[in-house]
Amino acid sequence: MTLTKFSRLAVVAALGVAAFQVAKADQITGAGSTFGTPIYSAWAAAYQKVSGNALNYQSIGSGGGIAQIKANTVTFGASDMPLTPKELAAADLVQFPTVIGGAIPSVNIPGIGPGGMTLDGATIAKIYIGEIKNWNDPAIAKLNPGVKLPNLAIIPVHRADGSGTTFIWTDYLSKVSPEFKTKIGEGTSVNFPVGIGAKGNEGVAANVLNTKGAIGYVEYAYVTQNKMAYAKVINAAGKAASPSAAAFQAAAANVDWSKSDHYYVILTNEPGATTWPITGATFILMHGTPKDKKASEQALKYFDWGYHHGGDIAKKLFYVMLPPVTVKQIEATWAADIHTK
Amino acid sequence: MAVITINSSDAGPKALASTRAAVVRSFRRGDRAFRLVTFTAALSVLIILCGVMLSLLFGAWPALRTFGFGFFIHATWNPVKDVFGALAAIYGTLVTSVLAMLLAVPVSFGIAVFLTELCPWWLRRPIGIAVELLAGIPSIIYGIWGLFVFLPFVQSYIQPFLINLFAPVPVLNVLFAGPPYGIGTFSAAFILAIMVVPFITAVTRDVFETVPAVLKEAAYGIGATRLEVVRRVVVPYTRTGLVGGVMLGLGRALGETMAVTFVIGNAHAISSSLLAPGTTISAVIANEFNEATDPMYISSLIALGLILFFITFVVLAISRLLLMRIEKAEAK
Numbered sequence: 183m184t185l186t187k188f189s190r191l192a193v194v195a196a197l198g199v200a201a202f203q204v205a206k207a208d209q210i211t212g213a214g215s216t217f218g219t220p221i222y223s224a225w226a227a228a229y230q231k232v233s234g235n236a237l238n239y240q241s242i243g244s245g246g247g248i249a250q251i252k253a254n255t256v257t258f259g260a261s262d263m264p265l266t267p268k269e270l271a272a273a274d275l276v277q278f279p280t281v282i283g284g285a286i287p288s289v290n291i292p293g294i295g296p297g298g299m300t301l302d303g304a305t306i307a308k309i310y311i312g313e314i315k316n317w318n319d320p321a322i323a324k325l326n327p328g329v330k331l332p333n334l335a336i337i338p339v340h341r342a343d344g345s346g347t348t349f350i351w352t353d354y355l356s357k358v359s360p361e362f363k364t365k366i367g368e369g370t371s372v373n374f375p376v377g378i379g380a381k382g383n384e385g386v387a388a389n390v391l392n393t394k395g396a397i398g399y400v401e402y403a404y405v406t407q408n409k410m411a412y413a414k415v416i417n418a419a420g421k422a423a424s425p426s427a428a429a430f431q432a433a434a435a436n437v438d439w440s441k442s443d444h445y446y447v448i449l450t451n452e453p454g455a456t457t458w459p460i461t462g463a464t465f466i467l468m469h470g471t472p473k474d475k476k477a478s479e480q481a482l483k484y485f486d487w488g489y490h491h492g493g494d495i496a497k498k499l500f501y502v503m504l505p506p507v508t509v510k511q512i513e514a515t516w517a518a519d520i521h522t523k
Numbered sequence: 524m525a526v527i528t529i530n531s532s533d534a535g536p537k538a539l540a541s542t543r544a545a546v547v548r549s550f551r552r553g554d555r556a557f558r559l560v561t562f563t564a565a566l567s568v569l570i571i572l573c574g575v576m577l578s579l580l581f582g583a584w585p586a587l588r589t590f591g592f593g594f595f596i597h598a599t600w601n602p603v604k605d606v607f608g609a610l611a612a613i614y615g616t617l618v619t620s621v622l623a624m625l626l627a628v629p630v631s632f633g634i635a636v637f638l639t640e641l642c643p644w645w646l647r648r649p650i651g652i653a654v655e656l657l658a659g660i661p662s663i664i665y666g667i668w669g670l671f672v673f674l675p676f677v678q679s680y681i682q683p684f685l686i687n688l689f690a691p692v693p694v695l696n697v698l699f700a701g702p703p704y705g706i707g708t709f710s711a712a713f714i715l716a717i718m719v720v721p722f723i724t725a726v727t728r729d730v731f732e733t734v735p736a737v738l739k740e741a742a743y744g745i746g747a748t749r750l751e752v753v754r755r756v757v758v759p760y761t762r763t764g765l766v767g768g769v770m771l772g773l774g775r776a777l778g779e780t781m782a783v784t785f786v787i788g789n790a791h792a793i794s795s796s797l798l799a800p801g802t803t804i805s806a807v808i809a810n811e812f813n814e815a816t817d818p819m820y821i822s823s824l825i826a827l828g829l830i831l832f833f834i835t836f837v838v839l840a841i842s843r844l845l846l847m848r849i850e851k852a853e854a855k
Contacts, residue, residue, distance in 0.1 A: 243813035335702030342789035342810040344602075366603075371811060373601035378706045378800040379789030381810055392675050393705050 210481045213240040214247015214260030216382065217346050217401060218464045221281055222260065224495045225488045232487070235480055244346045244370060251275065251467045257477045259467040262346015263370055267444045274470045276519045278512045279445055279463035280485065282434050282502040285351045285399045286425045286460070288390050288410040291317055292332060295411050297424050300325050302416040303358030303451070303459065309397060310338050310355065311365055312376035317395065325416070339389045339398030342379030344371040350462035351399045354450035399460075402430070403500035417459040418451050429458035430502045439508045445515075463504075471521050479522040486513065579832060582825035585818065594826060600791035600807075602815070607823035609830055611791045615801040616834065619708055619783065620776040622797070623715035628769060631720050635727035636753055651728070658721035666785030669714045674786060677713075678705030682798055700796040704788065708801040711787035715779060719772035726771060730764030731757055762849050770842035777835055780805040804831045 212222065219241040226237035242250070244261040251259030252273050260280075270277055287306060289299070305321050308314040314321055317331045341348045349370045356363040366372050380389045383400045387408050390398040397413075402425050405412055414422040423429055433452040439445060449461040466485065472478040489509045496503050504512075587594060590607060597608025634654065638647055682703035689695035734757050742752045758765065788800020789810055804827045815821045 245816040246813050248816055337702070337704055342784070342806075343813060344811060344815060369603040371602045371815075373599070373603065373791060375792070377788075377790065378704060379802075379810070381784060381789075385785075388670060389706065392671060393678060395702075 210235060210237045210258075210477060210484055211239075211256045212237065212247075212258040212260060212466075212481070213242050213250045213256045214467075215244045215262050215346055215464055216241050217244075217262050217283065218260045218280065220403070220499050221488075221492070221496055221501050224499060225492045226484070228492070228495060229484055229487050233483070235484065237484060243344055244349075245344050248467065251469070254469070254473055257468070257472070257474065257481045260464065261467060262462065262464045263349045264444075264446045264448070264463075264465050265467065266446060270444055270467075275467045276470050276515065277445055277465050277467050278485075278515060279439075279447070279465050279504060279508075280488070281496055282430050282449070282461060282463050282504065283500075284402050284425050284430050284433075284458050284461045285347050285354075286402055286405045286412050287415065288387065288398055288400055288405055288412045290390050290392075290394055290396045290411065291334065292394070293330060296405075296409070297414050298411060299329050299331070299413045300416065300422045301413040303355060306397075306415070307355045307359035307362035309336055310340070310374060310377065311362060312338075334395040337393050337396040338374070338377030339386050339393070339396050340374045340377055340379055341371070341382075341386060341399075343381050345382075346370060346462070346464065347383060347399060347401060348372065350448075350450060350460055353448055353462075354460045357451045401500075406500055415459055417455075417457050418453050419455045419457065421455050423456060423458050425458050427497070427500070427502045429456055430461045431505075432457040433459070433461035434463070434502070434504070439504075440511055445512075468520055470519050475522045478520060482516055482520065482522065576832070579825060579829040583822060583829045586822035586826040589819065590823075594823070595830070598791065598793050602811075602817070602820050605817065605819050607819070607826075609804075609823075609827055611793050612802055612804045612807050612827055613830060613834075614793050615708065615787065616777060616803040616805070616831070618797075618801070619712045619715055619787070619803055620773060622709070622712035623719060623776045624769065624773055626713065626716035627719045627723060627772060630716075631723035631727055631768075631772070632765075634720070634724045635731050636757075638724075638728050639731040640749060640753060640757070654721045654724050657717075658725060662718065662779060662782040665714055665718055666782035669710065669782060669786040673714070674705040674710060677710055678703050682709075686798070697795050698797050700798065704798065704800060706786055706788040706800055707798050708787060708794075709797045711783045711801075711803075712797075714782050714786055715776045718779065718782060719776050722775055723768045723772040726768030727761075727765060730761040730768070733764070734760045763846055766842060766845050766849070770838065773838055774835060777838065778805055778831065780809050784809055804828070804834075 210226075219239065222237065222239050226239065230236050239260075240246075240250075240256075244263055247256075247259035247261050248265070249259075250256045252275075264279075265275065265277055269275075287301060291299070299322075301322070302325060305314065305325065308321065315336055317334045317336055322331060349368065352362075352366065352368040352372050355366075356368045366374065378389060378393075380386045380398075383404050386398040387400050387404045387410065390396045390400070390410065391408060400410070404410070405425070412425065414424050417423045430449075432454045433449045436452040436454060436457070437447050437449065439447065445465065447463065449463060451459050452461065468478060468481065489504070489512070493503050586607060590597075594607065594609055595613070596610055597606075598611040598614070599606050599608045600611060601607070634650070638650060642650065682701070682705065685699045686701045686703060689699040738756050738760065739752055742756045747755065783803050784806040787802055787806060789802050789806055790800040791802055791807075792800070794801065808824055808827055812821075812824055815824055
């Protein structure tokens with residue numbers, strides 16, 4: 183079959199119009215967290231097959247997500263750092279958590295495999311302050327009886343870009359080390375006095391994998407996918423915890439989200455014998471009285487689909503879902519606070 | 524455009540003159556329009572430049588007003604406490620660029636001299652093309668290669684060697700103090716050097732080729748060696764072009780972003796050791812602009828941009844001055 187030039191043009195034009203109509207039909211726009219990007223995109227691809235509605239998500243970082251939703255250029259913003267109730271009220275925003283993840287201290291030490299050594303919060307804080315400089319330091323040896331640690335300089339790796347992972351990490355270290363709190367503090371980008379900075383989770387992972395003596399914090403998915411060596415961390419119960427979906431859920435189980443103020447909950451250093459101490463949720467921000475009500479309604483439908491049908495996808499990507507009780511509560515929040523009608 | 528028809532049979536000399544005037548007028552109009560179009564094109568450059576400058580100044584103003592002159596002389600960069608100082612980034616930008624030029628200029632001159640003076644004909648094209656290909660590699664590739672291939676090698680072999688080599692030498696043992704991170708100012712400068720070599724080489728080779736053969740042959744004729752010919756004939760003859768080539772390389776080194784971000788370590792610190800991690804202005808902007816929400820944070824990043832703009836401007840001005848001085852000296 184050969185098409186004449188004209189009919190070919192007509193086909194192209196028709197396809198173009200069709201594509202335009204699909205795009206126009208119901209496109210949800212969002213921007214923000216790079217940590218949430220894989221799950222939001224995977225959910226969107228599956229959701230589009232079911233509903234025909236596409237998601238246009240810009241992975242620009244949590245800070246960018248907050249700025250974009252405040253400027254009203256997107257339907258939802260995504261941030262790894264929750265906003266305080268005061269900030270939410272000032273910008274007419276509603277916030278809710280979507281999935282849970284954790285920051286893992288990955289290491290590159292000859293002879294140490296995944297979970298091959300143990301650290302505690304105070305020691306990690308001292309490493310990032312620059313007080314502990316060598317892997318054979320007595321403080322580390324004390325935590326690892328029977329483990330042979332080499333005489334090797336410690337090279338701390340941190341994020342160079344603003345990052346929700348940095349927020350979880352520094353929030354935890356600030357909680358367990360008063361010295362860290364006063365010297366460095368918590369935030370999405372802080373001033374680390376020592377070590378090297380890298381861009382994104384993948385940048386930190388690459389630097390740790392490439393640099394002998396390095397320690398760096400990355401999301402759980404990166405540790406699993408890159409088969410990186412990591413240290414267990416002693417949690418609030420005094421037990422050495424290993425990172426896993428169950429350990430993140432154990433941290434989340436401690437939280438009574440119904441009592442939380444606008445879901446402003448930080449999951450670091452939670453009690454429980456198996457709890458991973460450096461856990462955090464990622465959040466969505468939407469306007470209480472949105473300008474485009476229909477778009478917001480579509481966005482909520484998308485997230486609702488994610489909560490109920492996105493579990494398998496989340497598991498494949500090493501994210502942890504919220505418990506069903508919490509999902510119910512979030513849906514109640516939507517009905518009460520986001521006016522899409 | 525203008526169609527000229529001259530019909531001499533029924534038009535008198537007067538009519539002919541008026542047609543000619545009309546034609547000339549239309550030519551003049553065309554000329555004026557052409558002039559206007561090209562002038563607008565030229566003007567747009569100035570407008571864009573002023574626009575960039577003004578928006579940078581406008582964006583940077585809150586930071587400059589808050590921190591004042593301290594912004595340029597403090598190295599603290601603390602987004603948590605909203606305290607910003609640009610010194611570490613300025614220092615890193617200048618040190619990596621100057622170090623890169625120290626490494627790249629001799630190599631580039633060497634390549635150019637070899638290609639134009641000593642190289643056998645059959646080897647000229649392959650080496651020339653290889654240099655040009657090197658110039659065409661996108662900077663992100665250098666960054667990735669640097670991080671995954673070059674850095675592990677540097678950390679395991681080159682840096683321990685340098686640290687041990689310079690340990691007993693007074694000043695150098697501070698400049699090359701351990702521990703070997705792999706990543707750091709030195710590695711960034713090295714990658715930058717590789718990136719600017721093709722630029723400087725290309726320009727240098729082209730200007731070397733402009734030296735008239737007569738001059739060189741005359742020099743050989745009176746018994747000059749090759750080194751003497753290069754030093755006394757080729758280099759003096761092409762001085763202006765050489766300065767231009769070096770400045771082109773320096774300009775690229777100052778503004779290079781991605782490759783440097785990958786390998787410099789992105790640490791807001793000024794270290795006495797060249798092996799320690801540091802940062803540059805463009806790396807800071809690329810890394811931190813995305814997630815900067817606080818107005819003072821954004822303003823400080825824009826102020827960094829303004830400083831980079833200023834540094835590039837100064838480098839250009841210096842190279843102009845240098846060229847003028849050379850030209851003046853030659854005129855005498």
